[in-house]
Amino acid sequence: MELSGFDKRLKENVEYLEELKDLAEKEGVSNKIRFVVSCSTAERNALLSECLCVLYTPKDEHFGIVPLEAMAAYKPVIACNSGGPVDSIKNGVTGFLCNPTPQDFSLAMTRFIEDPQFAETMGREARKHVVESFSTKTFGQHLNRYILDIHRGKED
Incomplete structure (x- = not known):
């Protein structure tokens, strides 16, 4: 932990x-x-490579980098259904968004424990989602689009 x-x-x-x-x-x-x-980055990466999924338990947390790091490492995330994870995790696709109760978290964990292949499949979707939605390339494209929109607005 x-x-x-x-x-x-x-x-x-x-x-x-x-x-x-x-x-x-x-x-x-x-x-x-x-x-x-x-832990160091190397230790974190080793832990991520060994785990089935990542639990992110803060309630009403800001955006949070932990879910993105986990998904980038092909791991689904189980997190509270509030705050930043609502924007970064696709419920049922890249992880599970749960009520902040031991019961809800344990039910989500059980799904992965009973079907590790499901966790692996969801992990691949998580990686794809991070690359498509949160990579520096995607961020740069969005920033460029916003700047061009602002510039066009000034020309009108």
Whole structure:
């Protein structure tokens, strides 16, 4: 489990990590969880290559780069049905948008666990979506179109 944005200088970050570790111990799964509080790009890429999907749990989060990074790495994303993921994830195509409840997230996770091929298929769609909608080439084309539109507006 990667805790992105973790800052050990912030008391609430440290307390939350300890809460999560205690919960994992209490539930008897601490030997199956590795908490990663920060990692290099190479480590992140290795983790992405090994996972079935990516869980993005912030509710009402801003746009967020994590879902795009995951989809660029051919991984479907399970995220809250609010904030930035609503704009970046195609529900049922490149991942799942869920209510922010353990039940909804676990149901989405179960679909991938029961059918890893489905996760792989959705991951290919996720990659295609990121390239078509969020690549620097696409961004440049949109920016160029906006600039030309503005320029044409001034000529009229």
